[in-house]
Amino acid sequence: MSVDILQERIRKLKNPTMVCISPSALEIPMQIKDQVKQEYGETLKAAAEAYKLFSFGILDCLKDIVPAVSVVSGSFTALGADGVAAMQEVLQYAKRLGYYVLLDMMRCDLGQTADMLAASCFGTIQVGGQGYTPYECDGVLMSGYLGSDSVKPFTSYCSQGKNVFIIARSSNKSAREVQDLLSGDRVVYQVMADLAMRWSTGLFGKTGFSEIGIAVGATNTDVLKRLRSKYEQLFFLVPGFGAQGAGAKDAQYAFDRFGRGAAILAGRSILYAYQKHDDGGSNYQQYAIAAAEKMREQILSYITIY
Amino acid sequence: MSVDILQERIRKLKNPTMVCISPSALEIPMQIKDQVKQEYGETLKAAAEAYKLFSFGILDCLKDIVPAVSVVSGSFTALGADGVAAMQEVLQYAKRLGYYVLLDMMRCDLGQTADMLAASCFGTIQVGGQGYTPYECDGVLMSGYLGSDSVKPFTSYCSQGKNVFIIARSSNKSAREVQDLLSGDRVVYQVMADLAMRWSTGLFGKTGFSEIGIAVGATNTDVLKRLRSKYEQLFFLVPGFGAQGAGAKDAQYAFDRFGRGAAILAGRSILYAYQKHDDGGSNYQQYAIAAAEKMREQILSYITIY
Numbered sequence: 001m002s003v004d005i006l007q008e009r010i011r012k013l014k015n016p017t018m019v020c021i022s023p024s025a026l027e028i029p030m031q032i033k034d035q036v037k038q039e040y041g042e043t044l045k046a047a048a049e050a051y052k053l054f055s056f057g058i059l060d061c062l063k064d065i066v067p068a069v070s071v072v073s074g075s076f077t078a079l080g081a082d083g084v085a086a087m088q089e090v091l092q093y094a095k096r097l098g099y100y101v102l103l104d105m106m107r108c109d110l111g112q113t114a115d116m117l118a119a120s121c122f123g124t125i126q127v128g129g130q131g132y133t134p135y136e137c138d139g140v141l142m143s144g145y146l147g148s149d150s151v152k153p154f155t156s157y158c159s160q161g162k163n164v165f166i167i168a169r170s171s172n173k174s175a176r177e178v179q180d181l182l183s184g185d186r187v188v189y190q191v192m193a194d195l196a197m198r199w200s201t202g203l204f205g206k207t208g209f210s211e212i213g214i215a216v217g218a219t220n221t222d223v224l225k226r227l228r229s230k231y232e233q234l235f236f237l238v239p240g241f242g243a244q245g246a247g248a249k250d251a252q253y254a255f256d257r258f259g260r261g262a263a264i265l266a267g268r269s270i271l272y273a274y275q276k277h278d279d280g281g282s283n284y285q286q287y288a289i290a291a292a293e294k295m296r297e298q299i300l301s302y303i304t305i306y
Numbered sequence: 307m308s309v310d311i312l313q314e315r316i317r318k319l320k321n322p323t324m325v326c327i328s329p330s331a332l333e334i335p336m337q338i339k340d341q342v343k344q345e346y347g348e349t350l351k352a353a354a355e356a357y358k359l360f361s362f363g364i365l366d367c368l369k370d371i372v373p374a375v376s377v378v379s380g381s382f383t384a385l386g387a388d389g390v391a392a393m394q395e396v397l398q399y400a401k402r403l404g405y406y407v408l409l410d411m412m413r414c415d416l417g418q419t420a421d422m423l424a425a426s427c428f429g430t431i432q433v434g435g436q437g438y439t440p441y442e443c444d445g446v447l448m449s450g451y452l453g454s455d456s457v458k459p460f461t462s463y464c465s466q467g468k469n470v471f472i473i474a475r476s477s478n479k480s481a482r483e484v485q486d487l488l489s490g491d492r493v494v495y496q497v498m499a500d501l502a503m504r505w506s507t508g509l510f511g512k513t514g515f516s517e518i519g520i521a522v523g524a525t526n527t528d529v530l531k532r533l534r535s536k537y538e539q540l541f542f543l544v545p546g547f548g549a550q551g552a553g554a555k556d557a558q559y560a561f562d563r564f565g566r567g568a569a570i571l572a573g574r575s576i577l578y579a580y581q582k583h584d585d586g587g588s589n590y591q592q593y594a595i596a597a598a599e600k601m602r603e604q605i606l607s608y609i610t611i612y
Contacts, residue, residue, distance in 0.1 A: 077383075111478075
């Protein structure tokens with residue numbers, strides 16, 4: 001089961017973090033921007049190439065420290081087709097380096113469109129006699145607002161070793177507007193978690209966790225505690241660490257008593273760690289490594305992974 | 307205001323429909339598939355080229371009948387970067403032909419990622435001294451599950467003539483699982499509509515409608531009636547017509563007493579109308595025209611557009 005592989009990689013590296021590969025044109029180190037400008041000028045292709053080189057650099061330097069990455073589709077998609085081409089290469093490269101690879105889709109689709117998107121990540125897109133998987137990955141993060149029939153096309157691959165994570169409670173301030181609404185005795189994000197459990201039938205791995213998990217922000221520790229105690233069999237992806245304000249003290253509540261069942265997401269605080277130092281970005285890898293090691297230590301000061 | 311332009315185009319063509327450009331590899335007419343195969347073989351590039359040619363063909367033949375199109379990003383995205391490149395061309399082509407062009411994103415993103423995505427549709431992505439708008443369009447359809455701060459990056463362009471439509475109540479069967487939950491005296495989809503109204507301050511056009519609208523499925527007429535009477539100032543995008551089971555009799559409730567304030571979405575029933583006839587697709591345009599005209603007549607048998 002794929003969730004077992006994720007948990008095993010976390011245990012082996014003694015690090016329950018997942019780094020978000022979300023490049024941003026403004027923050028990519030200058031030497032990478034200069035390099036692509038020479039070859040591609042001031043084009044979207046140049047920006048996409050810079051995203052790719054920077055992502056490759058981050059993936060290279062963290063591969064023995066960080067077990068998993070989340071490739072943020074929105075970042076790459078904003079650059080158009082060139083950005084999406086770069087993202088496909090980043091997904092492949094991360095897989096080749098041995099990472100557990102999540103595609104952060106942040107989508108919700110229906111019918112044939114959902115079927116095709118699920119196939120593009122987990123199955124094959126058939127063109128005549130040839131099959132392609134443009135976004136091959138181990139898991140996706142998506143929205144469940146449209147309900148079961150929007151998620152089923154993806155979860156139908158869970159029995160073949162793929163994971164689906166549903167946004168239950170996001171880490172942003174306005175999350176409460178919809179996600180915290182109380183309906184009967186359940187809050188909306190609990191309804192999402194209940195749906196994830198319902199879809200999980202027959203999909204539990206050796207570690208006891210389901211192939212279907214949820215995303216729960218670290219910025220609200222009450223929510224985190226409540227969900228962890230109620231949904232022992234759901235693996236949590238936990239955004240909100242670092243740049244968004246939550247720390248290891250908050251994130252600790254995402255784990256069960258064996259230090260399992262969660263991966264803490266961090267993006268900017270690791271990718272752009274170099275900005276806190278006056279070197280213009282030429283040593284961005286060194287600072288990313290230091291930030292990732294520090295994050296690991298912080299988390300391990302609160303939990304022990306068995 | 308952009309919503310006024312949409313309403314005016316509807317009035318002028320006396321047709322409140324929006325055609326969903328959602329190509330599907332399996333259903334594209336054979337002669338288009340043969341044509342691209344000769345040039346590109348059995349590749350994703352070939353499939354993307356077929357999507358593009360078919361979309362162009364549909365856009366060409368409906369331009370004097372249909373006022374607006376929704377380009378379904380999921381369909382094109384499933385083909386990887388080649389599909390996205392084709393989508394960018396389809397968006398441009400639709401605009402050039404004079405359509406009101408919606409990008410059906412079906413996304414929800416946060417922070418810098420949302421900022422960049424909004425800029426990629428409504429503003430400019432800056433690469434050094436050059437600016438690009440890979441997905442230039444008049445409006446987007448997106449999810450509001452993450453709340454105000456996920457939507458703001460997009461609605462901040464509404465004062466510059468762009469529309470944002472939020473999924474309130476989708477047309478699929480499982481929509482009820484989350485969207486129909488009752489919280490206090492409001493159902494979740496009403497909360498979405500209330501948020502759309504709250505975000506609309508200062509964004510009402512001459513026709514009285516807000517630049518921010520909602521999507522409400524035609525498959526549940528009770529919902530449609532309730533929302534129409536309660537949210538007089540929100541423009542509705544109404545999926546679920548045709549292939550999904552709803553008819554003009556249901557969709558009529560999306561309009562106000564002046565026959566305004568809504569566009570009925572239809573995809574498969576128009577794009578693949580040729581499949582009901584035994585010609586293998588060589589006259590797909592003729593059948594698409596007939597289906598679009600029939601849909602228009604059906605709707606106009608229930609409403610009058612003033």
